[in-house]
Amino acid sequence: MSTIRFIHTADLHLGSPFKGMTDLPASHLESLRSSTIQAFQRMIEHALVSKPDFVLVVGDLYDGEDRNLRAQLKFQEGMEKLHEAGIPVFLSHGNHDHLSGSWTRVALPPNVHVFDDTVETARIQLNGQDVLIHGFSYKERHIRTPMIHHYPKAAGDNIEIGMLHGSVAGNETHAVYAPFTKEQLLEKRYDYWALGHIHLRQKLHQDPPIIYPGNIQGRHRNEKGMKGFYEVELSKTETALRFIPTSAILFEQIEVECSGIRHANEWLKHCWEALETNETNIGRIVELRLTGVDTETEELFRQAPENEWLEVLREHLDEVEPFIWIRSLEIERRSASLHTTPNGMVDSILATMEGWAIEDWQSTLQEVYQHVRISKYLEVLDEKDVTRIKRDAKQFIENELVRME
Ligand SMILES: [Mn+2]
Secondary structure (H helix, E strand, O other): OOOEEEEEEEOOEEEOHHHHOOOHHHHHHHHOOOHHHHHHHHHHHHHHHOOEEEEEEOOOOOOOOOOOOOHHHHHHHHHHHHHOOOOOEEEEEEOOOOOOOOOOOOOOOOOEOOOOOOOOEEEEEEEOEHHHHHHHOOOOOOOOOHHHHOOOOOOOOEEEEHHHHOEEOOOOOOOOOEEEHHHHHHOOOOOOOEOOOOOOEEEEEEOOEEEEEOOOOOOOOOOOOEEEEEEEEOOOEEEEEEEEEOOOOOEEEEEEEEEOOOHHHHHHHHHHHHHHHOOOOOOOOOEEEEEEEOOHHHHHHHOOOOOHHHHHHHOOOOOOOEEEEEEEEEEEEOOOOHOOOHHHHHHHHHHHHHHHHHHHHHHHHHHOOOOOOOHHHOOOOOOHHHHHHHHHHHHHHHOOOOOOE
C-alpha cells in the first residue's frame, strides 16, 4: 500500500480561561485568551495548504465540559473549511470535554467523525485500500480504568491507527486516565498510536510510532516553549514525522548572566540581549532568572527594591512588538559565604526540607491548596514547583538569617 499522510493533534483546550494569569495587563490577557483559538486556526490553515488525507484530534478539544460557545463556533468554522476542502476529521473527546457535560448544541459538518463512548472502528478508503482508525470518547470526566483491552488487535494488511487519550500506568506527575503500558499498545500491532492527554510533546516508541503531539498552545508557566502538532507520513514500512508549530503566545524562562555587572543601565542591556535571541515572531511571557550574581552585583540590586527592577525592565520593553511581558524576576545569589561558615540551624532547616516527599509538601501547603477561593487560581503542585520553593527558601534563609549573625 502506498503512503498516507495525516495530521495528528490533541489537547486543543479551546476556550481556556487562563484564570491564573489575571496579573497580566488587559491587552496581553486578551491575546492570551484567544491564543488557543488562534493556534487552532493555524492548524486549519496548514491543513488547507498541505491537504492531508485526514486529521486526527485526540481529545480535550475544549477546555471545559460546558464547551465554551465561542470556542465551539470557531471549531465548527474550522471543520467547515476542512469539509469544503474534502478533508475528513476523526475526533474523540477527552477528560476535559467528556460526554456527560452540558453544552450548547452546535452541528458539525459530515466530514467529521466523532467517536462514541465505547471503542469503535472507523474506516476510510485511500488509494483503494481501507485505513482503520480505532478510538473512543470519554463518557465522563474520570476514566481511571484501562480502556486498552477494548481495542481490537490488528488483522490483515490494512494500515491501522489507534487514538487514545490517556497516560502510562503509574505516571505520578499527571492524573492517570485510561491507563496503559507501552507493551499493551505494541501488542495491538497497529501502525501508529495517536495519543493525547499529556501536554508535553514526546515519542514513547519509534517503530511503530507511539506519539504525544502535546498541546497546540502553552497554557501556563509549566507549558513552556513552542507547541504544535505532527504531520505524519505513514506506510507499512516507514514513518516520517514533521512538527508544525502553532503557538500564538510563548511561555519561557530565560537566564541572564549577571556576573561583573556594576551599573543599572548595563543590566538592562544584558537583559535585552538575552531576550533578543528568540526569533519567534509572537508575544512572549517570560520568567527572568538573573544568574551569576556576585557580591558587587548583589550590592547593586540591593540599592533599589526588587519590585522596582521589575517595573523598570517592563517599562524598558513597553514598546517592543510582538510584546514581551516579564512575569517575574528572580535573583539567584551566589552567597558563597555560607559554604565557608557552616551554620547548624540553617543546615538543619535545609536538611528537613530536603527530606520531604511531594506528599509532605502537599500536606504542608494544603490550607492554601484547599482554600475555596484561592485553589482555583493555583495549578497542581508538581516536582518542579517543589524544586523552586526549595531553592527560594534556601536562598531566603541564607540571605536573611545568615546576615543577621
Ligand atoms: Mn489535555
